[in-house]
Amino acid sequence: xxxxxxxxxxxxxxxxxxxxxxxxxxxxxxxxxxxxxxxxxxxxxxxxxxxxxxxxxxxxxxxxxxxxxxxxxxxxxxxxxxxxxxxxxxxxxxxxxxxxxxxxxxxxxxxxxxxxxxxxxxxxxxxxxxxxxxxxxxxxxxxxxxxxxxxxxxxxxxxxxxxxxxxxxxxxxxxxxxxxxxxxxxxxxxxxxxxxxxxxxxxxxxxxxxxxxxxxxxxxxxxxxxxxxxxxxxxxxxxxxxxxxxxxxxxxxxxxxxxxxxxxxxxxxxxxxxxxxxxxxxxxxxxxxxxxxxxxxxxxxxxxxxxxxxxxxxxxxxxxxxxxxxxxxxxxxxxxxxxxxxxxxxxxxxxxxxxxxxxxxxxxxxxxxxxxxxxxxxxxxxxxxxxxxxxxxxxxxxxxxxxxxxxxxxx
Amino acid sequence: xxxxxxxxxxxxxxxxxxxxxxxxxxxxxxxxxxxxxxxxxxxxxxxxxxxxxxxxxxxxxxxxxxxxxxxxxxxxxxxxxxxxxxxxxxxxxxxxxxxxxxxxxxxxxxxxxxxxxxxxxxxxxxxxxxxxxxxxxxxxxxxxxxxxxxxxx
Ligand SMILES: Cc1ncc(COP(=O)(O)O)c(C=O)c1O
Numbered sequence: 001x002x003x004x005x006x007x008x009x010x011x012x013x014x015x016x017x018x019x020x021x022x023x024x025x026x027x028x029x030x031x032x033x034x035x036x037x038x039x040x041x042x043x044x045x046x047x048x049x050x051x052x053x054x055x056x057x058x059x060x061x062x063x064x065x066x067x068x069x070x071x072x073x074x075x076x077x078x079x080x081x082x083x084x085x086x087x088x089x090x091x092x093x094x095x096x097x098x099x100x101x102x103x104x105x106x107x108x109x110x111x112x113x114x115x116x117x118x119x120x121x122x123x124x125x126x127x128x129x130x131x132x133x134x135x136x137x138x139x140x141x142x143x144x145x146x147x148x149x150x151x152x153x154x155x156x157x158x159x160x161x162x163x164x165x166x167x168x169x170x171x172x173x174x175x176x177x178x179x180x181x182x183x184x185x186x187x188x189x190x191x192x193x194x195x196x197x198x199x200x201x202x203x204x205x206x207x208x209x210x211x212x213x214x215x216x217x218x219x220x221x222x223x224x225x226x227x228x229x230x231x232x233x234x235x236x237x238x239x240x241x242x243x244x245x246x247x248x249x250x251x252x253x254x255x256x257x258x259x260x261x262x263x264x265x266x267x268x269x270x271x272x273x274x275x276x277x278x279x280x281x282x283x284x285x286x287x288x289x290x291x292x293x294x295x296x297x298x299x300x301x302x303x304x305x306x307x308x309x310x311x312x313x314x315x316x317x318x319x320x321x322x323x324x325x326x327x328x329x330x331x332x333x334x335x336x337x338x339x340x341x342x343x344x345x346x347x348x349x350x351x352x353x354x355x356x357x358x359x360x361x362x363x364x365x366x367x368x369x370x371x372x373x374x375x376x377x378x379x380x381x382x383x384x385x386x387x388x389x390x391x392x393x394x395x396x397x398x399x400x401x402x403x404x405x406x407x408x409x410x411x
Numbered sequence: 412x413x414x415x416x417x418x419x420x421x422x423x424x425x426x427x428x429x430x431x432x433x434x435x436x437x438x439x440x441x442x443x444x445x446x447x448x449x450x451x452x453x454x455x456x457x458x459x460x461x462x463x464x465x466x467x468x469x470x471x472x473x474x475x476x477x478x479x480x481x482x483x484x485x486x487x488x489x490x491x492x493x494x495x496x497x498x499x500x501x502x503x504x505x506x507x508x509x510x511x512x513x514x515x516x517x518x519x520x521x522x523x524x525x526x527x528x529x530x531x532x533x534x535x536x537x538x539x540x541x542x543x544x545x546x547x548x549x550x551x552x553x554x555x556x557x558x559x560x561x562x563x564x
Contacts, residue, residue: 023413023415024413346477347451347475347476347477348451348476349451349453349475349476349478349533349536350420350476350477350478353416353419353530353532353533354416357413357415357416364451365450365451365452366449366450366451366452370449373452378452379451379452379453379454379474379475380451380452408416408420409425409477410429
C-alpha cells in the first residue's frame with residue numbers, strides 16, 4: 001500500500017499527450033469520464049507485446065503462443081486482484097461495460113427473466129444500462145421499473161426503495177458513479193437489501209473502477225462491469241465480473257471457438273469458466289495493456305486517486321457556484337470526479353465549442369442519459385470530468401474560460 | 412476571442428440567437444416538420460403556410476444552441492415568398508457553405524454561417540432547421556441528425 005501522497009504533477013510526465021497546445025493554448029483535458037489518457041507504461045506494454053510476443057492464445061504449442069497465453073491469463077489474475085474477486089473463473093473479458101451488460105441481459109436474462117418479472121433500474125442510468133434491459137423486456141414480457149432521483153442534486157430517492165424493491169423484481173441493476181451527475185450510489189447497501197429478497201444485482205462500474213477501491217465481495221453484487229479505456233487502459237477491453245455460482249447457471253452467449261469443450265455436428269459441450277463466455281480469438285493486447293494500467297493505478301493508490309478527484313470536483317463545484325447564472329447538477333457532498341453544469345442562456349454545445357478554442361476539452365450533450373436529461377428538464381449539460389493527472393491550476397483555467405464564455409454571450 | 416470563434420459567432424448570429432425572428436407557432440400552418448439533433452438535444456419545429464408551391468409564411472419553435480437557433484431564425488425570414496424548388500436549391504447552397512466555407516453573393520445574411528465550416532462538430536447545428544424546412548416544403552415530417560451521434564459519455 002502506498003503511504004506517501006503521490007507527486008501528482010510529476011505523474012503528468014507519464015502522459016505525453018497532456019503536454020501539447022490545442023488551438024494555441026495548453027491542453028486542459030477534462031473529458032476523462034468519456035475516456036482517460038494512457039500512460040507511457042501502457043503504450044509500451046502494447047508495443048512490447050506486438051514487437052516480441054504476438055501469437056494467438058490457448059491454441060498453439062510454440063513459444064510465442066505460450067508467452068501470449070501466459071500474459072493474457074496473467075492479466076486476468078491481475079484483474080481479479082484489482083476488484084478482489086474470489087477466482088479468475090469470475091473474470092470475463094469483454095469489449096467494455098456495454099458488452100458486459102449485454103452479455104448478462106442476453107445469457108443470464110434469456111434464461112432467468114420471464115413475463116411479468118420486474119427489472120429494477122435507477123433514473124440516472126447510462127443508455128448501456130437501460131437499452132439492453134428494454135430489449136430483454138421486449139423479448140420476454142418483463143417490465144422495467146425505476147428508482148427516482150431527487151432533482152438537480154441527483155441522489156436516489158431511497159425512501160421509495162421499499163415500495164419498489166418487491167418480490168417481482170428479479171434483477172436490480174444500478175450505476176456505481178453516475179457519469180452525468182457524479183452521484184456515488186450506496187451500492188453495498190443496495191445490494192444487501194436486494195440479496196435479502198433473493199434478487200440478482202448488477203453494478204455498472206464504468207465510472208468507479210480505477211477511481212476508488214472496488215471490492216466486489218464487499219459490495220456483494222452478482223455482476224460488476226467496467227471498461228479499461230476509462231482507467232488508463234486501451235480501448236476495446238473491459239471486464240465483466242460474475243459471481244461463480246451465478247455464472248455456472250448462466251448459459252453461454254456467443255458460440256464459436258474457445259468457448260467449447262467438445263463439438264459434434266449436432267451437439268456441443270461448453271468450456272469451463274470463464275472461457276465459456278469468450279468465443280473466438282479475443283483481444284489479446286487489450287488485457288496486456290489493461291494489466292499495465294492496473295499496475296500503474298495501484299502504484300498511485302486508488303484511495304489517493306479518489307481523494308484527488310473529489311478535491312478537484314469539490315473545488316470546481318465551489319468555484320462554479322460562486323459565478324452568477326450557473327446551474328449545477330449532482331450532489332453537493334461526496335461525489336465522483338466530475339461536475340455537470342449549465343450556464344443561463346448559453347447552450348452546452350456553445351460552451352464546449354468555445355472552451356475547446358481555449359484548449360479546454362469538455363463534453364456537452366446528454367452524456368448517453370437522455371431519460372435523465374428529460375427528467376431534469378434540460379436538453380443537455382456541459383461536463384468537466386477529472387482524473388488524477390488534472391490539477392487545481394487547470395480548474396482555475398477552466399473557470400477563467402467559463403467567465404470568458406459568459407462575457408461573450410453577455411450574461 | 413480567437414478569429415475562428417468570431418467567425419462562428421458573428422454579430423448577426425448572436426443577435427438572432429438572442430432575439431429570434433418568427434419564433435412562434437403559425438396557427439394556420441399547413442406544413443409542419445420537426446428537426447432533432449439527439450446528441451445535443453436541439454429540437455425545432457418549422458411551420459409553413461404554403462399556397463400551392465409557394466411559402467407564404469414561415470415560423471419556428473423549439474430550443475437549441477445559438478447556432479441552430481440563429482439558423483432557424485434566418486431561415487424562416489429568408490424563405491418567405493420562395494417556391495419549393497427555390498427552398499430546395501437554397502438548402503443545397505447552405506449545405507455547401509457550412510461544409511466548405513464558400514458563400515456566393517446571393518446568400519445575403521445567410522453568409523454569416525460560412526464560419527461554421529471550421530467547426531465540423533457544429534455543421535449539423537447550422538443545417539438542422541434547413542433539413543426540417545426541406546421536409547416541410549415536401550409535405551412535412553420528422554428529420555433527425557442521428558447517425559453521426561458519438562456514443563461515449
Ligand atoms: C456510467 C457508464 N456506464 C456505461 C458506460 C459505457 O461504457 P463503454 O462505452 O466503455 O462500454 C459509460 C461510458 O460511456 C458510463 O459512463
